[in-house]
Amino acid sequence: MAGHLLKYFTDALVKFEYVYLTPLLRPPTPQWIPLVVQAPQQLMEKDASFDIKSIFDGFLWGVPTCRRTAEKRMMRKYGAPNWHNKLILPRKDIKTCGTCGHNHEVGRLCPNCYSKVKAETSILQEKMVQELGLNPIDKEIAIVYQGEKNQFDDEFFKGKRVVQIEKPRPKWFSKNLLQRSGPNANLSNSEVTTIKPHDLG
Amino acid sequence: MNQADLSKLVSALRIAVKPKPKLLSCPEGPAGRLKKLRATVTALVKYERIELNYPRAEEAQGYAERLISDAIRNGDCHKHTMEMADYWLNEKQLVHKLFKVLVPRYQNYNSSFTRLVLGPKTYPGYYAGTAILELKGNPFPALQPETHNYHFWLHNVLLEEAKKEFRSAREERNAGTTESVTAES
Numbered sequence: 001m002a003g004h005l006l007k008y009f010t011d012a013l014v015k016f017e018y019v020y021l022t023p024l025l026r027p028p029t030p031q032w033i034p035l036v037v038q039a040p041q042q043l044m045e046k047d048a049s050f051d052i053k054s055i056f057d058g059f060l061w062g063v064p065t066c067r068r069t070a071e072k073r074m075m076r077k078y079g080a081p082n083w084h085n086k087l088i089l090p091r092k093d094i095k096t097c098g099t100c101g102h103n104h105e106v107g108r109l110c111p112n113c114y115s116k117v118k119a120e121t122s123i124l125q126e127k128m129v130q131e132l133g134l135n136p137i138d139k140e141i142a143i144v145y146q147g148e149k150n151q152f153d154d155e156f157f158k159g160k161r162v163v164q165i166e167k168p169r170p171k172w173f174s175k176n177l178l179q180r181s182g183p184n185a186n187l188s189n190s191e192v193t194t195i196k197p198h199d200l201g
Numbered sequence: 202m203n204q205a206d207l208s209k210l211v212s213a214l215r216i217a218v219k220p221k222p223k224l225l226s227c228p229e230g231p232a233g234r235l236k237k238l239r240a241t242v243t244a245l246v247k248y249e250r251i252e253l254n255y256p257r258a259e260e261a262q263g264y265a266e267r268l269i270s271d272a273i274r275n276g277d278c279h280k281h282t283m284e285m286a287d288y289w290l291n292e293k294q295l296v297h298k299l300f301k302v303l304v305p306r307y308q309n310y311n312s313s314f315t316r317l318v319l320g321p322k323t324y325p326g327y328y329a330g331t332a333i334l335e336l337k338g339n340p341f342p343a344l345q346p347e348t349h350n351y352h353f354w355l356h357n358v359l360l361e362e363a364k365k366e367f368r369s370a371r372e373e374r375n376a377g378t379t380e381s382v383t384a385e386s
Binding site for chain 2: 108109111118133170
């Protein structure tokens with residue numbers, strides 16, 4: 001009985017030794033090195049091929065490669081005087097009309113003054129075209145306003161086509177357009193015509 | 202290479218003639234451009250003052266000046282001039298006007314026959330703005346008032362003398378006061 005028990009224990013010890021102790025003591029075989037050594041988090045497999053485009057699968061987009069210079073920044077923001085000026089500059093080309101006081105651009109007509117002239121001109125043109133019609137035009141035009149017929153002498157109407165306007169002459173449209181005012185007047189002309197103040201428009 | 206003297210072949214117009222024609226865009230192309238300019242020149246001769254956009258006004262001015270200049274140089278018996286007048290003036294009563302009214306009017310002119318004035322610009326408007334093209338010597342009220350101020354006009358002469366008198370009197374007074382101050386000190 002004791003002999004059997006002893007045999008049982010020795011067998012168990014041998015088994016234990018074989019299963020647990022001998023692996024630890026004998027040199028490690030390649031099959032169980034990973035179990036012993038601390039393994040990495042991810043098991044990296046050795047890829048046969050590497051695709052460069054896979055770098056964009058993540059979030060690798062276009063980024064600036066060079067710093068923008070101060071010159072480029074200034075040009076973009078403010079422009080250049082001889083190129084495309086982005087600055088808001090004051091308008092210095094607006095002047096006040098000496099006659100009426102309205103504003104107008106330099107080198108252009110005053111809109112207030114011109115509107116008056118345009119209105120009067122269109123009336124005269126309409127009447128002129130109506131008078132002349134489609135007949136051959138061979139004479140200059142003489143414009144006579146309401147109540148002015150007797151103020152002109154017959155010599156004025158010689159060789160001219162009279163266009164009568166049924167309205168009084170505007171105050172600002174001078175009748176005295178035949179006489180030159182200023183230093184370029186023909187001084188050799190012996191006829192001295194005196195102009196009374198009430199004749200000036 | 203010697204360039205032949207062409208100055209006597211073509212009438213020297215009293216306006217700035219551009220070397221290249223302005224390509225006024227229209228659906229009919231260059232023929233349409235000439236058609237538009239013909240209408241403009243006809244209107245100018247008919248109405249003697251027209252308001253239109255600046256580019257077309259500038260072009261029409263050149264053609265109108267050349268037409269009038271040729272009419273003055275050659276007269277109505279010249280075949281080519283009459284053909285040109287017939288082409289450029291759509292209304293035939295204006296051919297009579299050109300040779301019978303405008304030629305005597307501009308016979309002794311030393312300046313240009315037309316005047317191109319820049320008109321008022323309405324905001325926002327067309328970038329080139331309006332222009333008023335008129336024949337000189339028209340019977341309408343003047344676009345730009347004559348604002349001459351010559352120094353030899355009588356009132357200007359009198360004012361100048363008055364200014365000189367005033368300044369000399371003021372200098373005398375100032376000299377008197379400074380002398381008295383220096384005398385006192």
